[in-house]
Amino acid sequence: MNRKFKSFKELEGCVIIYTDNYLNDIEGEELESTCDIFLNKGKKRVIIDFANTELINSIGISILIGIMEKIKEIKGILFFSGLKKINHDIFNVLGLTKYVPIFQTEDEAVKNIMTNNL
Amino acid sequence: MQNTDPRLERLLFNLDALAELGEELTSQKDFNRVIKSSLYMIIGTFSASKGAMFQFDHEQKIVHPIASKGIVNINDMTMKLKEETVEEIISLKTPIDIKNNDKVALLIGMGKADLEKLKARILIPLVVREDFLGLIFIGEKFSREAYTKDDIRLLSVIAHNIAVTLHSYSLLKKLMHKYDENKKLYENLSHIYYDTIHAFATAIDAKDAYTKGHSHRVSAYCAAIASEMTWSHKELEGIRIAGLLHDIGKIAIDKSIINKDNPLTKNEFIELNSHPVIGYEILSRVKFPWTEIAKISRCHHERVDGKGYPDGLKGNKIPCGVKIMTLADSFDAMSTDRPYRPALSASEVLIQLKENCGKQFDKDVLQSFFSIIRKEVYGENRPAILPLLRDSFAYQLKSEVLNGSINSFNPSKSRRKRVANHTIV
Structure with missing residues (x-):
């Protein structure tokens, strides 16, 4: 489980948050808290990079939906990147891929998010 | 997985969620954490955006929140239930889609404002053998799609599992209360x-x-x-x-x-x-x-x-x-x-x-x-x-x-074994 989402990168106009290991228990709420911090600072473009995440379960999904709702409310942009196939399939089954663009790599996500108009 | 039937994929995900819920509910973790995790699992399984779980207090006849996600100031939402209301909720048995269903809102004594605050879409009664234990509300799906019949059936199974856990916890609490009472009684008697x-x-x-x-x-x-x-x-x-x-x-x-x-x-x-x-x-x-x-x-x-x-x-x-x-x-x-x-x-x-x-x-x-x-x-x-x-x-x-008068005392000049047969108990 990613206990502390201290791993992030702030770029001009967007922030990338890196998760690691697992997103499968309520400690994952720290991911949501970290996002809240940047949203409150006025960031409206957020990338969550799952390159190191092995497993996301229903608890993890509930946390990600919380983030999706918040970014939707502020009319921000959320991209996911680096999803492993197993996690991509879960997002697909739940229909999340319809609402959040997913990129193979963080770089691709950054390139696209900066050209996306709010 | 790309070639697999999406319905099968969904079923597998649901089975995974059920297995994880079972594991969580039977774990030795703190009760509040178990309940919170269970609620998050439900919310995640149905891609809902909000939800709350309430526990029924049989003595005070109130339901009070024990876990929530995505709802602010939930702690103010304690509701008093009448006896007949409890009976009607028990009779509901299955989860109810409460969209545009004022009857359910009235039944549990909630105004539209409260329901709006909860963003409640589905009401799930938690009942074990005619014993009302609480309620779960979950909100709209993120996709705003309707809950299907299969969703309701799955929710029903999940709710039953959670209700059994709440029931066991409630029995355990009663037992602990009795234990504390008996312990105090024993301590009083012991003092006397x-x-x-x-x-x-x-x-x-x-x-x-x-x-x-x-x-x-x-x-x-x-x-x-x-x-x-x-x-x-x-x-x-x-x-x-x-x-x-x-x-x-x-x-x-x-x-x-x-x-x-x-x-x-x-x-x-x-x-x-x-x-x-x-x-x-x-x-x-x-x-x-x-x-x-x-x-x-x-x-x-x-x-x-x-x-x-x-x-x-x-x-x-x-x-x-x-x-x-x-x-x-x-x-x-x-x-x-x-x-x-x-x-x-x-x-x-x-x-x-x-x-x-x-x-x-x-x-x-x-x-x-x-x-x-x-x-x-x-x-x-x-x-x-x-x-x-x-x-x-x-x-x-x-x-x-x-002055050493005790030190010089050594009747055997060797360390003696402990006296046998000392027990007076």
Whole structure:
């Protein structure tokens, strides 16, 4: 489980948050808290990079939906990147891929998010 | 997976979620965490954006929030439910889609504002065998798609599992409450028990102006010696009580004999010496948790050389508890004033103890007693004996110890084994 989402990168106009290991228990709420911090600072473009995440379960999904709702409310942009196939399939089954663009790599996500108009 | 039927994929995801829920609900984690995790699992499984779980308090007839996600100020949302409302909720059995269903909102006494705040879309009653345990609300799906019949069926299974957990937790809480009540009752009874025994000890000592506090001191000396001999906590309690009651037979002895300052006549001597047997008769009728209390009272004037009374027991025929009691009783008698003589000095007491080692007193018990005194004087033990002595006597005793008069005492010149057959429990 990613206990502390201290791993992030702030770029001009967007922030990338890196998760690691697992997103499968309520400690994952720290991911949501970290996002809240940047949203409150006025960031409206957020990338969550799952390159190191092995497993996301229903608890993890509930946390990600919380983030999706918040970014939707502020009319921000959320991209996911680096999803492993197993996690991509879960997002697909739940229909999340319809609402959040997913990129193979963080770089691709950054390139696209900066050209996306709010 | 790309070529797999999406419905099968969905089913597998649901099965995974159910398996994880089962694991969570049966885990040893903190109850609040289990409940919160369970709610998050439901929300995640259906890609809902919000949700809350409420527990029913059977005494106050209210439902109060125990977990939530995505809802602010949820703690204000405590709802009072009428008896008939509870019955109607129980009759619902399955999760209800409450969109545009004012009847359900009215049923649980919530206004539209509350439902709006909860963003509630599905109401899930938590019921086990007609026992209403609470409610779960979950909000719209993130996709804003409707909940399907399959979703409702899955929710029903999940809700039942959560309800069983809540039910078990509620039973456990009731059990813990009963346990706490019984524990308090036991502690009260225990206090009454000890207070009564202390009152008896005070009454015993009150017969003799010279022996005020004797039973309490003997009790403390006994416990200190037994502790030095590594008796268990339960055994220590037993000998502590035995110390308080060892002279209970004196209650039946004429006060004029006990307090007589001249030599006793033969008949008076016989009467006074009957107090251990009278004590035994009194105490053997009481069901103590420690079975040898009556025997210790009977035998506390026995001697290891067999010249004691009333039974003339010798050596290992005398239980260790009795040997401890004999020493503690004699030490207190020698170190305090008696009607027929003033208290002995510490030096005289030590000489008496040493001279009577192996005659009146058991060697191992005496060694343990000296060991405690030494440790107390040198600050190695929390003082248990020294504070009970008269100041002048305690001062003399410390001087004796510092001069090495106890150190030189070594009846066997080798470390003795622990006395066998010491258990008084």
